[in-house]
Amino acid sequence: MKYKTQSVAYNHFVVALLLFVLQVIAGLWIGIQYVFPDFFYQVIDFNVMRTIHINLLIVWILIGFMGASYYLVVEESETEVWSPSLANIHLIGFVIGGVAAIVGYLFGITDGREFLEQPFIIKLAITVVVLAFVLNIIMTIVKGGKWTSVQIVLVMGLVGAALFFLPALGNHVGAYRNLSVDKYFWWWTVHLWVEGVWELIMGAMLSFLLLKLTGVDREVLEKWLYVIVGITFFSGILGIGHHYYWEGYPAYWLWIGGIFSAAEPFAFLGMTIYAFAMMEKAGRAHPNRAAIYFTLGCAIFAFLGAGVWGVMHTLPQINRYTHGSQITASHGHLAFFGAYAMINLAMMAYAIPAMKGTDGFNKRTALTAFWLMVIGMSDMTLALFGAGVVQAFMERYNHMPFMVVQDQMWLFYAIRLAGGVIFAVGVLFFVKAFFQGGVKRAG
């Protein structure tokens, strides 16, 4: 390893991957409960395991981002991490906070508010962890003295993520006088993360991977990166209006949300074109095939999941019938997987072999992981889409009772579960590739 302190990235990746496995197990659990509702009924109920599933999702993605950021800034700055012990301490802090939250959920301690169910004290701990992390990243860049565009955009994303976590603290101090106000600010975290600042983190990491994998000119890359940042801000901030249609806010949000969020796919499309154009230029010559697959996979599935599956239900005329239905879950899965799971996996597929001095993950294991995850997630997405169409027509349009319609959707839920099993096997293959560490190319 050229830089010793990149080991902190490795530690973060190991923890992230472990939590990813647990997230998927929790997903299978509630996927089974959809098909066989008696499964562990009143032992660990759907609502509890669902909370665990999506909390693990957010935590592993964040820990993965942290590891990837440490790896990235060390490479870009060509210097060691400012304080490796601080990095390991905040990792341990995050894990303790996460475990405490999950044990709490099992005992019914939850604050409600999807994704942000953590009790106040744990939210405060998360705030401290994130601030320590952001400080460490910034100090490392300052120490190296090289503010490359990739690092600037990354820091914008990370600082933004910390900033937009703060509204999540508001309800604990009684800042929100009713549920409408509460939800209004809830979206500041939930929407402005995935359709704003996390997109910057993803853009920076995608650029970094393209630099490393294709060796194209930094200047060309930087121009693209800034165009994408521009579109993200232009569309994503007011695009928040697509969550403000039916929650008790003024009617102008119907217009603002519809128009601006309909422009959001262009930021993701930009990233897809950007990735393929750079790869084409370089002739895909890099020996690390798995990293190339996950990088291009991210570029494609982020656009499909966030862009296409998002725009589908973003206009109020359509959202009126699909709001909170299985269409939402279909989109939520493909977008989170395509954008934020994939970018993390791509960073691991690049960084682990690079740290171990090998050419890349074992190609067979890693590409098996890639295809099983892609096939499994596509199955899940399409099954939930089918379920959502049935739901929109029967329940929303024809006003049939909720449970009567749910009965009609059983087959789709069974197909989703099958996709989930395929996906889970893919994750295990990725874990195997990860711990093999990589191989040197023969000859």
Ligand code: HEM
């Ligand atoms: C990577 C980026 C994205 C991720 C991870 C993501 C994820 C999600 C998730 C998890 C939800 C469900 C939230 C909830 O109610 O609990 C959601 C809702 C929604 N998303 Fe996205 N999304 C992304 C990008 C987009 C984009 C670009 C668009 C529009 C073009 C979009 C349109 C929507 C809409 C309209 C809803 C509300 C659905 C409803 O009314 O039930 N999303 N998204």
Ligand code: HEM
């Ligand atoms: C074994 C695979 C998986 C299965 C069977 C599964 C199943 C489920 C189920 C049943 C729900 C609850 C939906 C509801 O409330 O009606 C859910 C929610 C969710 N899952 Fe998964 N999941 C899996 C993997 C994943 C992965 C890999 C991701 C992201 C990378 C993910 C992201 C989410 C999100 C964002 C939600 C909240 C969706 C929303 O509010 O619309 N899941 N999952």
Ligand SMILES: [Fe+2]
């Ligand atoms: Fe949104």
